Amino acid sequence: MVEQASSLTGASVSACSESAGGALAQPTAHSVSSVGHAVTPGPILLLGAPGVGKGTQARELMRLWAIPQISTGDLLRANVSQGTELGLAAKEIMQCGNLVPDDLVNRMVAIRLAQPDTLNGFILDGFPRTLPQAHWLDAELAVRPGALPIVAVSLQVDYNLLLRRITGRRNCPVCQRIYNVFLQPPQRDGFCDVDGAALVQRADDTETCFQGRIGNYQSLTAPVIEHYRAQGRFAEVHGDREVAAVAAEVISAVERMRSGA
Ligand code: AMP
Helix, strand or coil: CHHHHHHHHCCCCCCCCCCCCCCCCCCCCCCCCCCCCCCCCEEEEEECCCCCCHHHHHHHHHHHHCCCEEEHHHHHHHHHHCCCHHHHHHHHHHCCCCCCCHHHHHHHHHHHHCCHHHCCEEEEECCCCCHHHHHHHHHHHHCCCCCCCCEEEEEECCHHHHHHHHHCEEECCCCCCEEECCCECCCCCCECCCCCCECECCHHHCHHHHHHHHHHHHHHHHHHHHHHHHCCCEEEEECCCCHHHHHHHHHHHHHHHHCCC
């Protein structure tokens, strides 16, 4: 399985991952550009509930610092769609947003982190999601030669907006563009503006699944936030603003934490 996963882990590194639900999914014209270049970013964790905008912000940081976005959701979905052993094991579990076992996800992340494009840093989006995953990651990075310490940014968005972002999200299966039927609808209902493909909704983006995902988040992932808060090098950023405004704050938080201020 490791070999199969290995061949897939590079496939979707910079592909779309969880977006903020459409309104925030596309880069803005006045996106970040003039700050942050001087910093060696190192390992960055983007933490927060489903729909908070981790994927969107990860792509902003990726563009600025030329480091990979590593979305465990994307990597798992790639494994599912390619029918790998990992994908077969994960498929049912992911159907409504339950968490894939730690050892499977950790192994997948280990393979991805071993790729050379992670040397100057990387953005983890959707990982760690449990305390055992966090402890595993801490131990893994501790033995990585020359690795900078982790910096963690937790994004926060009001529950009702999260619900709209998740349940309104629609994806183009062809170009991967993300829309939101409430916040950023396509020009023609149900079809992609770019290529006219019929938009699809992720099976776990329904309201019922959202409740379960938030429940998992509160019981399993919220302790991860406390773990990194307690370690220092931790910042909280409000995600209910324009992409560029949120990104500017995330970037200055990372720079501040990297400079030890
Ligand atoms: P996401 O795209 O981040 O919402 O992830 C989609 C789904 O993949 C989640 O609902 C989980 O089923 C699974 N998943 C993603 N990341 C993890 C993780 N770190 N641990 C366990 N399961 C995960």
